[in-house]
Amino acid sequence: WQDGQGFLLLWFWQHCHHICSSFKNYEKITPVFSYQRSYRFVADQETARAVTKDDNKILLRFCLMDLSGEQDDKFPPELKVLVNGIELDTKGGPFPMDITALCKITCDALNLIQVSSIGLGNYYVISVSLVKKLTVSNLIEKLKTKKPLTMQDTQTLIKKQLRGETLSEDTTATIIQCSLMCPLSMTRIVVPCRATSCHHIQVFDAIVYFRVNELKSNWICPVCNSPALFPSLVIDG
Protein backbone atom coordinates (compact mmCIF):
# COMPACT_ATOMS: atom_id res chain seq x y z
CA TRP A 1 0.00 0.00 0.00
CA GLN A 2 1.13 3.50 -0.82
CA ASP A 3 1.14 6.37 1.63
CA GLY A 4 -2.43 7.55 2.22
CA GLN A 5 -3.99 4.67 0.30
CA GLY A 6 -5.77 1.64 1.65
CA PHE A 7 -8.12 3.27 4.13
CA LEU A 8 -11.36 4.81 3.01
CA LEU A 9 -10.80 8.56 2.86
CA LEU A 10 -12.26 10.61 5.68
CA TRP A 11 -13.73 13.69 4.09
CA PHE A 12 -13.34 15.82 7.18
CA TRP A 13 -9.78 14.63 7.81
CA GLN A 14 -7.27 15.36 5.09
CA HIS A 15 -4.47 12.81 5.16
CA CYS A 16 -1.03 14.45 5.52
CA HIS A 17 1.37 11.57 6.07
CA HIS A 18 2.03 8.44 8.05
CA ILE A 19 3.90 8.84 11.29
CA CYS A 20 5.42 5.48 12.11
CA SER A 21 8.63 6.58 10.47
CA SER A 22 10.94 4.11 12.20
CA PHE A 23 8.62 1.27 11.26
CA LYS A 24 6.77 0.16 8.19
CA ASN A 25 3.73 2.36 7.74
CA TYR A 26 1.37 -0.55 8.04
CA GLU A 27 1.68 -3.49 10.36
CA LYS A 28 -0.32 -6.61 9.80
CA ILE A 29 -2.21 -8.06 12.71
CA THR A 30 -1.91 -11.77 12.12
CA PRO A 31 -4.80 -14.22 12.47
CA VAL A 32 -4.00 -16.19 15.59
CA PHE A 33 -6.23 -17.14 18.50
CA SER A 34 -5.20 -14.28 20.67
CA TYR A 35 -3.05 -11.41 19.66
CA GLN A 36 -0.93 -9.01 21.59
CA ARG A 37 1.56 -6.68 20.09
CA SER A 38 3.26 -3.36 20.72
CA TYR A 39 4.10 -0.69 18.19
CA ARG A 40 6.54 2.11 18.86
CA PHE A 41 6.96 5.36 17.03
CA VAL A 42 8.67 8.70 17.41
CA ALA A 43 6.92 11.77 16.05
CA ASP A 44 9.07 13.19 13.27
CA GLN A 45 9.86 16.90 13.01
CA GLU A 46 7.09 17.58 10.52
CA THR A 47 4.52 16.00 12.83
CA ALA A 48 5.92 17.80 15.87
CA ARG A 49 5.60 21.13 14.08
CA ALA A 50 2.18 20.35 12.62
CA VAL A 51 0.39 19.27 15.81
CA THR A 52 1.09 22.59 17.49
CA LYS A 53 -1.72 23.86 15.28
CA ASP A 54 -5.24 23.09 16.47
CA ASP A 55 -6.54 21.62 13.22
CA ASN A 56 -3.84 18.95 12.93
CA LYS A 57 -4.40 15.65 14.69
CA ILE A 58 -2.84 12.21 15.01
CA LEU A 59 -5.30 9.48 14.05
CA LEU A 60 -5.09 5.78 14.84
CA ARG A 61 -7.09 3.53 12.52
CA PHE A 62 -7.71 -0.15 11.97
CA CYS A 63 -9.07 -1.86 8.88
CA LEU A 64 -9.06 -5.23 7.17
CA MET A 65 -5.99 -6.09 5.12
CA ASP A 66 -7.80 -6.23 1.79
CA LEU A 67 -6.23 -4.92 -1.38
CA SER A 68 -9.42 -5.14 -3.44
CA GLY A 69 -10.36 -1.55 -2.68
CA GLU A 70 -10.42 1.25 -0.12
CA GLN A 71 -11.28 -0.08 3.29
CA ASP A 72 -13.67 1.32 5.83
CA ASP A 73 -12.53 1.29 9.45
CA LYS A 74 -12.87 -2.09 11.11
CA PHE A 75 -11.72 -3.12 14.57
CA PRO A 76 -10.26 -6.58 15.20
CA PRO A 77 -12.57 -8.63 17.48
CA GLU A 78 -12.42 -7.76 21.22
CA LEU A 79 -9.97 -4.98 20.46
CA LYS A 80 -8.14 -3.44 23.39
CA VAL A 81 -5.74 -0.64 22.58
CA LEU A 82 -3.53 1.46 24.84
CA VAL A 83 -1.56 4.53 23.84
CA ASN A 84 1.28 5.26 26.25
CA GLY A 85 -0.52 3.22 28.91
CA ILE A 86 -3.95 4.86 28.50
CA GLU A 87 -6.72 2.62 27.22
CA LEU A 88 -8.81 4.00 24.36
CA ASP A 89 -12.59 3.85 24.34
CA THR A 90 -13.54 1.59 21.44
CA LYS A 91 -17.24 1.30 22.34
CA GLY A 92 -19.54 2.16 19.45
CA GLY A 93 -16.68 1.60 16.99
CA PRO A 94 -15.15 1.08 14.55
CA PHE A 95 -14.02 4.65 14.00
CA PRO A 96 -10.74 6.55 13.59
CA MET A 97 -9.36 7.49 17.01
CA ASP A 98 -7.83 10.89 17.73
CA ILE A 99 -4.79 10.06 19.88
CA THR A 100 -3.08 13.47 19.68
CA ALA A 101 -3.49 14.28 23.38
CA LEU A 102 -1.98 10.92 24.39
CA CYS A 103 1.11 11.17 22.19
CA LYS A 104 4.50 12.51 23.18
CA ILE A 105 5.27 14.91 20.40
CA THR A 106 8.94 15.73 20.98
CA CYS A 107 11.36 14.19 18.51
CA ASP A 108 13.25 12.20 21.16
CA ALA A 109 10.24 10.63 22.93
CA LEU A 110 9.09 7.11 22.15
CA ASN A 111 5.34 6.46 21.88
CA LEU A 112 3.98 3.02 22.66
CA ILE A 113 0.78 1.54 21.23
CA GLN A 114 -0.30 -1.80 22.71
CA VAL A 115 -2.91 -3.77 20.82
CA SER A 116 -4.65 -6.95 21.87
CA SER A 117 -7.43 -8.86 20.15
CA ILE A 118 -8.76 -12.33 19.66
CA GLY A 119 -7.86 -13.20 16.09
CA LEU A 120 -10.51 -14.87 13.98
CA GLY A 121 -8.77 -15.55 10.71
CA ASN A 122 -8.68 -12.07 9.23
CA TYR A 123 -5.66 -9.87 8.67
CA TYR A 124 -5.94 -6.34 9.98
CA VAL A 125 -3.92 -3.24 9.39
CA ILE A 126 -3.05 -0.57 11.94
CA SER A 127 -2.10 2.91 10.87
CA VAL A 128 -1.03 6.06 12.68
CA SER A 129 -1.14 9.18 10.58
CA LEU A 130 -1.09 12.92 10.73
CA VAL A 131 -4.28 14.52 9.44
CA LYS A 132 -5.63 18.01 9.06
CA LYS A 133 -9.17 18.64 10.29
CA LEU A 134 -11.27 20.27 7.60
CA THR A 135 -14.31 22.44 8.24
CA VAL A 136 -17.71 22.55 6.54
CA SER A 137 -16.55 25.70 4.70
CA ASN A 138 -13.43 23.83 3.44
CA LEU A 139 -15.66 21.12 1.98
CA ILE A 140 -18.04 23.66 0.44
CA GLU A 141 -15.03 25.32 -1.24
CA LYS A 142 -13.90 21.92 -2.56
CA LEU A 143 -17.42 21.19 -3.81
CA LYS A 144 -17.51 24.52 -5.64
CA THR A 145 -14.33 23.63 -7.55
CA LYS A 146 -16.13 20.68 -9.16
CA LYS A 147 -17.99 21.12 -12.42
CA PRO A 148 -21.62 21.85 -11.48
CA LEU A 149 -24.57 20.14 -13.16
CA THR A 150 -25.93 22.14 -16.07
CA MET A 151 -29.55 22.86 -16.93
CA GLN A 152 -29.12 20.31 -19.73
CA ASP A 153 -27.99 17.59 -17.28
CA THR A 154 -31.13 18.15 -15.21
CA GLN A 155 -33.34 18.21 -18.30
CA THR A 156 -31.89 14.87 -19.41
CA LEU A 157 -32.65 13.40 -15.97
CA ILE A 158 -36.23 14.75 -16.06
CA LYS A 159 -36.78 13.31 -19.55
CA LYS A 160 -35.43 9.95 -18.39
CA GLN A 161 -37.79 9.99 -15.39
CA LEU A 162 -40.77 10.97 -17.54
CA ARG A 163 -40.05 8.17 -19.98
CA GLY A 164 -39.77 5.72 -17.09
CA GLU A 165 -43.07 6.87 -15.56
CA THR A 166 -44.86 6.85 -18.91
CA LEU A 167 -43.83 3.29 -19.52
CA SER A 168 -44.70 2.03 -16.08
CA GLU A 169 -47.93 3.92 -15.42
CA ASP A 170 -49.16 4.43 -18.96
CA THR A 171 -49.79 8.13 -18.56
CA THR A 172 -48.35 11.20 -20.20
CA ALA A 173 -49.46 13.72 -17.59
CA THR A 174 -46.71 13.42 -15.04
CA ILE A 175 -45.50 16.11 -12.68
CA ILE A 176 -42.02 15.94 -11.29
CA GLN A 177 -41.75 17.92 -8.11
CA CYS A 178 -38.59 19.45 -6.74
CA SER A 179 -38.71 21.37 -3.52
CA LEU A 180 -36.54 24.37 -2.75
CA MET A 181 -36.62 23.35 0.89
CA CYS A 182 -33.81 21.13 2.17
CA PRO A 183 -35.18 17.73 3.25
CA LEU A 184 -32.70 17.72 6.15
CA SER A 185 -33.22 21.17 7.67
CA MET A 186 -36.67 22.05 6.26
CA THR A 187 -35.27 25.48 5.45
CA ARG A 188 -34.53 27.08 2.10
CA ILE A 189 -31.57 25.47 0.30
CA VAL A 190 -28.46 27.66 0.13
CA VAL A 191 -26.03 25.36 -1.75
CA PRO A 192 -28.16 22.92 -3.78
CA CYS A 193 -26.44 19.62 -4.38
CA ARG A 194 -27.04 15.96 -5.06
CA ALA A 195 -25.03 12.83 -5.79
CA THR A 196 -24.42 11.91 -9.42
CA SER A 197 -25.21 8.33 -8.40
CA CYS A 198 -28.78 9.34 -7.42
CA HIS A 199 -31.66 9.16 -9.90
CA HIS A 200 -33.88 11.90 -8.45
CA ILE A 201 -33.83 15.59 -9.26
CA GLN A 202 -34.58 16.65 -5.68
CA VAL A 203 -31.58 18.44 -4.22
CA PHE A 204 -30.51 19.07 -0.63
CA ASP A 205 -28.39 21.72 1.04
CA ALA A 206 -24.68 20.82 0.97
CA ILE A 207 -24.00 23.00 4.05
CA VAL A 208 -26.59 21.14 6.14
CA TYR A 209 -25.50 17.76 4.75
CA PHE A 210 -21.84 18.43 5.64
CA ARG A 211 -22.76 19.64 9.15
CA VAL A 212 -24.73 16.44 9.77
CA ASN A 213 -21.84 14.29 8.51
CA GLU A 214 -19.28 16.23 10.52
CA LEU A 215 -21.18 15.19 13.67
CA LYS A 216 -21.73 11.62 12.55
CA SER A 217 -20.14 10.43 9.34
CA ASN A 218 -22.55 8.27 7.34
CA TRP A 219 -22.85 10.02 3.91
CA ILE A 220 -26.32 8.78 3.07
CA CYS A 221 -28.51 10.77 0.66
CA PRO A 222 -31.37 12.36 2.67
CA VAL A 223 -33.71 12.00 -0.30
CA CYS A 224 -33.32 8.34 -1.31
CA ASN A 225 -31.15 6.85 1.48
CA SER A 226 -28.49 5.65 -0.99
CA PRO A 227 -24.79 6.23 -0.31
CA ALA A 228 -23.83 9.79 -1.30
CA LEU A 229 -20.09 10.07 -0.67
CA PHE A 230 -18.26 13.34 -1.10
CA PRO A 231 -16.66 12.47 -4.50
CA SER A 232 -20.09 11.87 -6.05
CA LEU A 233 -21.58 15.19 -4.90
CA VAL A 234 -22.11 18.04 -7.34
CA ILE A 235 -23.74 21.42 -7.14
CA ASP A 236 -27.03 21.47 -9.03
CA GLY A 237 -27.87 25.07 -9.66
Ligand SMILES: [Zn+2]
Ligand atom coordinates in the same frame (compact mmCIF):
# COMPACT_ATOMS: atom_id res chain seq x y z
ZN1 LIG B 1 -30.45 10.21 -3.51
